[in-house]
Amino acid sequence: MKGLADEAGVTAPTLYNTFGSKDDLLFEAVLEHYEQLLEEAGPATGVRGLDRVISILTSTAETMSREPQYVQTLMDSFRSRPGARALGRALRLEGLQALVEAMEEMRSDGDLQEWVDPTLMATIISGLRRGVTIDWVSGRVAFDDLADMTICSACVMLAGVTTGEAAERCRRIAEERQGRLSVREAGTRTEQGRQLGSLV
Numbered sequence: 001m002k003g004l005a006d007e008a009g010v011t012a013p014t015l016y017n018t019f020g021s022k023d024d025l026l027f028e029a030v031l032e033h034y035e036q037l038l039e040e041a042g043p044a045t046g047v048r049g050l051d052r053v054i055s056i057l058t059s060t061a062e063t064m065s066r067e068p069q070y071v072q073t074l075m076d077s078f079r080s081r082p083g084a085r086a087l088g089r090a091l092r093l094e095g096l097q098a099l100v101e102a103m104e105e106m107r108s109d110g111d112l113q114e115w116v117d118p119t120l121m122a123t124i125i126s127g128l129r130r131g132v133t134i135d136w137v138s139g140r141v142a143f144d145d146l147a148d149m150t151i152c153s154a155c156v157m158l159a160g161v162t163t164g165e166a167a168e169r170c171r172r173i174a175e176e177r178q179g180r181l182s183v184r185e186a187g188t189r190t191e192q193g194r195q196l197g198s199l200v
Helices: 002-008 012-019 022-040 049-066 068-080 084-108 118-137 143-159 164-199
Strands: none
Touching: 002 012, 012 022, 049 068, 049 084, 049 118, 049 143, 049 164, 068 118, 084 118, 118 143, 143 164
């Protein structure tokens, strides 16, 4: 804190008075960085509907893959800090809004079946993304598989609620991503088998 105060040109008590504690200061810095990541992970311009959904999921996964330790720290703080769950919820809602807009575009383009609620579908996809991210942070999803697992999961879900060409695209994308995951998983099993064989 003293070094940070010196860099900021203030006293250490000023930092404590402003932020409350070292942990609070760190948490504020983590949140600010997360907001920058959200901006960076925004979808490519000029895309809409299903392309926008894929773009959002891809850019978010690629951004997280570049800073896995940061994502781990952020998720740990959301679980362990008092009041952090409310902040985490607010940040998730911010990220959800872009998915809602993309789903509404799909609805207006006729790519969603009529009975599908765009907001609910965006919430389900956001939940899938969060679940895959939690599994990725905990090591249950391989480091290189985050984007493929997220997009495969979302497209499997969307294949059942989209129409015409959009449904076919969802199936093709899910099949392609599933194929990538299967190839990497087989390679991992083969390598694990070699390592176990060398121990016997």
